[in-house]
Amino acid sequence: MSEHDYAWKPDACAIAGIGTTAYTKSSGASVTALAAEAALAAIEDAGLEPADIDGFVRSDYDEASPAALADTLGIDDIAYWGQTGAGGAAPCAMVGQAAAAILSGQARHVVVYRALNGRSGRRLGQGVPAAAAVGGGSGYLELFSPWGMTSPGQFFAMLARRHMEEFGLTDRTLAEIAMVCRRRANANPAAMMHGRTMSLDDYLESRMIASPLRMFDFCLETDGAAAVVVTSSPRARDLKQRPALIRSVAQSTGSSRLGPGQMYPVLMGQSLTDLASRRAADRLYERAGLSPADVDVAQLYDCFTITVFLQLADYGFCSQEDAVAFVESGALDVGGALPINTAGGQLSESYIHGMNHIVEAVRQVRGTSTSQVPGAEVSLVTSAPPPGTSAMILVAS
Amino acid sequence: MAQTCQSCGNVQQPPRPRCIACHGTDLTWRDAPATGTVHSWTVVEHQINPHFPAPYTVLLVDVAVPGATHPVRYLGHVPGRTEPAVGDAVRLVFEDLAEGVTIPNWVLDD
Numbered sequence: 459m460s461e462h463d464y465a466w467k468p469d470a471c472a473i474a475g476i477g478t479t480a481y482t483k484s485s486g487a488s489v490t491a492l493a494a495e496a497a498l499a500a501i502e503d504a505g506l507e508p509a510d511i512d513g514f515v516r517s518d519y520d521e522a523s524p525a526a527l528a529d530t531l532g533i534d535d536i537a538y539w540g541q542t543g544a545g546g547a548a549p550c551a552m553v554g555q556a557a558a559a560i561l562s563g564q565a566r567h568v569v570v571y572r573a574l575n576g577r578s579g580r581r582l583g584q585g586v587p588a589a590a591a592v593g594g595g596s597g598y599l600e601l602f603s604p605w606g607m608t609s610p611g612q613f614f615a616m617l618a619r620r621h622m623e624e625f626g627l628t629d630r631t632l633a634e635i636a637m638v639c640r641r642r643a644n645a646n647p648a649a650m651m652h653g654r655t656m657s658l659d660d661y662l663e664s665r666m667i668a669s670p671l672r673m674f675d676f677c678l679e680t681d682g683a684a685a686v687v688v689t690s691s692p693r694a695r696d697l698k699q700r701p702a703l704i705r706s707v708a709q710s711t712g713s714s715r716l717g718p719g720q721m722y723p724v725l726m727g728q729s730l731t732d733l734a735s736r737r738a739a740d741r742l743y744e745r746a747g748l749s750p751a752d753v754d755v756a757q758l759y760d761c762f763t764i765t766v767f768l769q770l771a772d773y774g775f776c777s778q779e780d781a782v783a784f785v786e787s788g789a790l791d792v793g794g795a796l797p798i799n800t801a802g803g804q805l806s807e808s809y810i811h812g813m814n815h816i817v818e819a820v821r822q823v824r825g826t827s828t829s830q831v832p833g834a835e836v837s838l839v840t841s842a843p844p845p846g847t848s849a850m851i852l853v854a855s
Numbered sequence: 856m857a858q859t860c861q862s863c864g865n866v867q868q869p870p871r872p873r874c875i876a877c878h879g880t881d882l883t884w885r886d887a888p889a890t891g892t893v894h895s896w897t898v899v900e901h902q903i904n905p906h907f908p909a910p911y912t913v914l915l916v917d918v919a920v921p922g923a924t925h926p927v928r929y930l931g932h933v934p935g936r937t938e939p940a941v942g943d944a945v946r947l948v949f950e951d952l953a954e955g956v957t958i959p960n961w962v963l964d965d
Contacts, residue, residue, distance in 0.1 A: 608907065668899045725895075
């Protein structure tokens with residue numbers, strides 16, 4: 459870790475408000491309308507008015523611009539806006555960017571949002587149109603697409619196969635992750651899969667998409683939005699809700715030996731089982747002054763079941779060698795050593811590109827989750843592991 | 856082929872605008888061996904792109920290139936379902952996709 463001219467400031471900023479839309483397959487609304495609905499809900503939850511908001515941070519994949527959102531909310535002038543990414547790596551980093559804006563005096567109340575018509579509009583993972591002579595872009599698609607490596611699911615299938623080879627991962631282990639998330643969704647009336655249970659047979663009978671990953675290893679596709687209001691902790695204490703203090707935020711690209719650019723080049727890195735999440739975790743815990751043993755509940759980014767699996771060791775909850783046994787011990791469900799994705803996650807609540815995880819991480823330290831971990835004080839949330847990633851620790855106030 | 860730095864000898868894949876070891880720009884190509892091993896693989900059952908009818912198998916291949924600090928990786932495409940073991944031997948072939956378009960491909964060694 460490098461020396462910094464200024465130290466990270468634990469608990470200096472807080473999440474003061476949370477809001478979401480309903481999670482559906484066909485919203486019938488524009489992405490900006492969804493963003494506005496979630497933002498208004500978060501602003502009201504905080505006990506603020508839209509006119510109090512002077513900053514926005516979004517994901518680089520978002521189709522709702524800060525200017526359009528400010529206009530929709532009738533806000534005269536925005537003093538700060540920003541974005542980060544890529545895609546699902548954004549949410550924790552977005553909150554970190556909002557905190558940086560607040561601590562540097564550029565904004566006071568920042569709305570952090572993610573809105574998408576992920577089912578009825580632009581569906582992720584369907585590939586993107588590319589010219590035949592494409593080359594040199596950050597995705598290095600020219601080195602992957604011509605051989606049929608065309609989607610995130612196929613990419614994560616390659617990672618899963620390596621974890622099977624190196625650490626004895628089996629489909630039973632992945633099934634356990636899928637079923638835990640489903641049970642948490644069954645307890646959450648807002649989850650898309652609230653009314654649908656999943657047995658081991660259901661999992662095993664779901665169709666293979668890219669072996670060894672089945673349909674139930676894949677996240678949902680969702681129309682919806684989620685937003686939070688970030689402000690200074692002193693300010694948050696004057697507002698309506700119990701603040702969720704931002705203990706630490708960290709980003710990491712990992713080593714250059716992981717490969718450059720977005721996602722696919724990781725396949726050309728030195729190891730498929732050593733991703734940026736390991737370094738993000740080290741940085742996160744160091745800034746927080748906490749260790750994995752302090753974490754009461756975790757919202758682990760789950761674009762696929764394997765994504766959860768590989769983060770368990772990276773965030774220090776077990777070794778890579780013990781990860782299968784850790785999952786199969788029942789650690790991940792409420793009552794276990796590390797309850798995860800307590801609203802159902804992206805596998806079973808909604809796919810808001812990791813922003814729904816932040817909302818749920820806040821609920822846990824407020825004590826208002828539908829699968830509340832008793833006495834939860836330290837709440838971990840992560841945003842995508844490969845190759846750029848971000849993570850955050852929230853603590854109860 | 857694998858991108859190689861003329862200044863320091865670093866071999867890097869994917870190719871980059873500069874050498875990631877010495878930042879030099881004197882980059883060239885060296886021949887890679889025409890044999891390798893399977894590092895990972897997936898059988899794609901759900902079709903996404905009409906140019907790639909499912910099922911098909913994507914191979915991720917390790918090739919030991921002289922001078923490289925770790926195996927250089929390439930992709931291979933095999934129509935239909937195959938179930939190789941990690942470590943199985945593969946060999947290089949060249950496939951003509953269209954007039955003037957030829958790509959290297961890796962297939963399982965029989």
